[in-house]
Amino acid sequence: MIDACNLFAKLPKAELHLHIEGSFEPDLMFEIAGRNHIDLPYATVEDLRKAYDFSELQDFLNIYYQGMGVLLKEQDFYDLTYAYLVRVHADHVDHVEIFFDPQGHTERGVSFETVITGIYRALVDGKEKLGISFKLIMSFLRHLSEESAFETLADAKPFLHMIDGVGLDSSENGNPPEKFEQVFQACRDLGLKRVAHAGEEGPPAYVWGALDSLGVDRLDHGNRSLEDDKLVARLVEEQMGLTVCPLSNLKLCVVKDMKDHPIRTMLQKGLLATINSDDPAYFGGYMNDNFKALHEALDMTIDETVQLVKNSYTASFLPPEEIAKRLAKVDMMVKELR
Ligand code: ADE
Ligand code: ZN
DSSP: OOOHHHHHHHSOEEEEEEEGGGGOOHHHHHHHHHHTTOOOSOSSHHHHHHTOOOSSHHHHHHHHHHHHTTOOSHHHHHHHHHHHHHHHHTTTEEEEEEEEOTHHHHTTTOOHHHHHHHHHHHHHHHHHHHOOEEEEEEEEETTSOHHHHHHHHHHHGGGGGGOOEEEEESOOTTOOGGGGHHHHHHHHHTTOEEEEEESSSSOHHHHHHHHHTSOOSEEEEOGGGGGOHHHHHHHHHTTOEEEEOHHHHHHTTSSSSGGGOTHHHHHHTTOEEEEOOBSHHHHTOOHHHHHHHHHHHHOOOHHHHHHHHHHHHHTSSSOHHHHHHHHHHHHHHHHHHO
16 A cells, blocks of 8 residues: 555656756756856855755746756756756656746856757757657746847747747746736747746736736646635636745745645645756755655655656646546556555
């Protein structure tokens, strides 16, 4: 008889909220900085890790943009992405929908082509060698202008066959979704899926904005939706996927203690919540570490665990027949393991 605690580790699952630049482990960062002859403002990997102490989202973002500054060549983006795939393969992740932040690189003079071809080549190799299917989501940085987002979309035009969707990330407060209404409409016209970070630090009004102004197909975080009953009813009715990130929430002080994490409440209300790692190199863990942290704090049941794992496929952008296959596989494994 299996308990919930080792069940999550064994089941196949999808990751739907992962910033590839947030999977940049200090060892690899030092290695790439070395080969690109870039000095990091830290003497050792340990010194760098000590800087990962955040009291809000902006503290983290400052370090995150500094870290990605050593990525210059196509091979750098390949190595970053392939390292992530190898790591989550060990957690039985068999489908990923990853974000990348092109403006964090083009602003530094690295071409869009360099970034996307490195990431995409690793994703194709990961599919072939590790059996991990993928979707690629280009995120706009919301602290920059909508004009800059339009320029990024123009850069992306020759590579649209590699891109499944667009997202919205970076500093939430003061940068409401409405700021990007036009560019999201243009992305919709191109047939791209749309997601946005909302309700991580920002108020429920930002979640309404993501739904009504941007027409999102899925919401990233969404924690603060719970403050608005009408909003919760809408998200439940539409079965809108929420990509929740427990260790990120703890590290960025969205929750004070993992025991206060709202994941159980979300499930009880009927929200399509999923578990994800966000920026695992900075927040202390990958997919299974996030499940483990919830189990230790909240003593999750087998039913809750299976629900979260199945939600990861239901909320994905895989075609319906593929979702059905993956769900059937989870059901079969749960039956065998019970
Ligand atoms: N970029 C990378 N991680 C992020 C997060 N958790 N929120 C907003 N922007 C991000
Ligand atoms: Zn995120």
